[in-house]
Amino acid sequence: xxxxxxxxxxxxxxxxxxxxxxxxxxxxxxxxxxxxxxxxxxxxxxxxxxxxxxxxxxxxxxxxxxxxxxxxxxxxxxxxxxxxxxxxxxxxxxxxxxxxxxxxxxxxxxxxxxxxxxxxxxxxxxxxxxxxxxxxxxxxxxxxxxxxxxxxxxxxxxxxxxxxxxxxxxxxxxxxxxxxxxxxxxxxxxxxxxxxxxxxxxxxxxxxxxxxxxxxxxxxxxxxxxxxxxxxxx
Amino acid sequence: xxxxxxxxxxxxxxxxxxxxxxxxxxxxxxxxxxxxxxxxxxxxxxxxxxxxxxxxxxxxxxxxxxxxxxxxxxxxxxxxxxxxxxxxxxxxxxxxxxxxxxxxxxxxxxxxxxxxxxxxxxxxxxxxxxxxxxxxxx
Numbered sequence: 001x002x003x004x005x006x007x008x009x010x011x012x013x014x015x016x017x018x019x020x021x022x023x024x025x026x027x028x029x030x031x032x033x034x035x036x037x038x039x040x041x042x043x044x045x046x047x048x049x050x051x052x053x054x055x056x057x058x059x060x061x062x063x064x065x066x067x068x069x070x071x072x073x074x075x076x077x078x079x080x081x082x083x084x085x086x087x088x089x090x091x092x093x094x095x096x097x098x099x100x101x102x103x104x105x106x107x108x109x110x111x112x113x114x115x116x117x118x119x120x121x122x123x124x125x126x127x128x129x130x131x132x133x134x135x136x137x138x139x140x141x142x143x144x145x146x147x148x149x150x151x152x153x154x155x156x157x158x159x160x161x162x163x164x165x166x167x168x169x170x171x172x173x174x175x176x177x178x179x180x181x182x183x184x185x186x187x188x189x190x191x192x193x194x195x196x197x198x199x200x201x202x203x204x205x206x207x208x209x210x211x212x213x214x215x216x217x218x219x220x221x222x223x224x225x226x227x228x229x230x231x232x233x234x
Numbered sequence: 235x236x237x238x239x240x241x242x243x244x245x246x247x248x249x250x251x252x253x254x255x256x257x258x259x260x261x262x263x264x265x266x267x268x269x270x271x272x273x274x275x276x277x278x279x280x281x282x283x284x285x286x287x288x289x290x291x292x293x294x295x296x297x298x299x300x301x302x303x304x305x306x307x308x309x310x311x312x313x314x315x316x317x318x319x320x321x322x323x324x325x326x327x328x329x330x331x332x333x334x335x336x337x338x339x340x341x342x343x344x345x346x347x348x349x350x351x352x353x354x355x356x357x358x359x360x361x362x363x364x365x366x367x368x369x370x371x372x
């Protein structure tokens with residue numbers, strides 16, 4: 001199931017084309033972090049202002065001026081509703097921007113991203129945090145951090161892993177063992193309770209000491225990760 | 235080409251020479267009313283302006299760029315339906331008009347549009363009309 005999520009967030013069927021007359025725009029650099037293919041086309045210098053064309057599976061999905069796009073990406077990001085009549089361009093754009101896909105990340109980098117998610121959970125202080133360490137012995141080095149997290153907040157914390165270590169009993173933390181066939185996922189899902197805007201999560205898969213995966217701020221996707229972990233179908 | 239001039243009509247008089255310029259005789263000139271009618275629509279002016287940069291383009295691509303151009307002005311996302319509408323307008327209104335006025339040749343087999351050779355004065359007019367419109371906007 002987690003690998004299905006990994007497939008789903010890939011952006012390889014999406015194509016962004018920036019039309020502009022001169023200098024590379026900031027937005028192009030922003031897209032670079034999102035594993036989406038971005039190409040540039042040249043416009044005549046006195047022609048239109050720069051704009052972005054969004055395609056999905058080879059079909060035109062939308063076009064948006066870069067000035068409007070900048071405004072859209074300025075925090076706080078206000079996204080168009082989920083109504084069916086929203087232009088597919090917005091849907092594809094936010095699909096791409098919501099999930100950051102990464103590849104060949106090392107353990108230290110992944111720990112740093114995980115720390116971001118734990119920090120946010122700490123600051124919000126309520127909601128549930130589901131974390132899959134590949135093995136409970138991996139959790140051992142993080143146990144003190146989580147003990148503090150559980151003590152200082154009202155978080156409901158769930159830890160998943162192969163049971164190769166006996167973790168300490170801590171109020172607020174429950175443990176879920178899984179068998180060794182599914183041990184290769186590193187995943188976090190923080191659902192922030194009432195404030196969906198704070199939801200975040202990540203899924204990573206280990207391959208040759210490196211990790212491929214994605215992180216997300218989309219509360220639905222966070223819900224998918226959480227559901228996958230808690231129903232044991234990863 | 236010689237069969238275009240039936241010998242029977244040649245009574246020893248020189249045949250009229252075909253225009254040897256590279257421009258076809260139908261090339262629009264500043265004095266033509268047709269030229270101003272052709273340039274009266276913003277879509278057509280923009281289309282020609284784009285073709286000045288890229289001599290040949292597919293109708294598909296032209297529609298995409300014109301849609302993007304619209305987007306820079308409205309500040310909203312252009313939808314696939316809106317782009318389809320632009321494409322239909324191009325096919326059924328603007329391109330036939332421009333082809334008739336001698337600005338472009340449309341190849342319906344591969345859906346491409348080619349800019350025909352234009353007088354420099356006409357090129358200037360196209361550029362000026364598009365650029366002044368842009369300035370008026372900003």
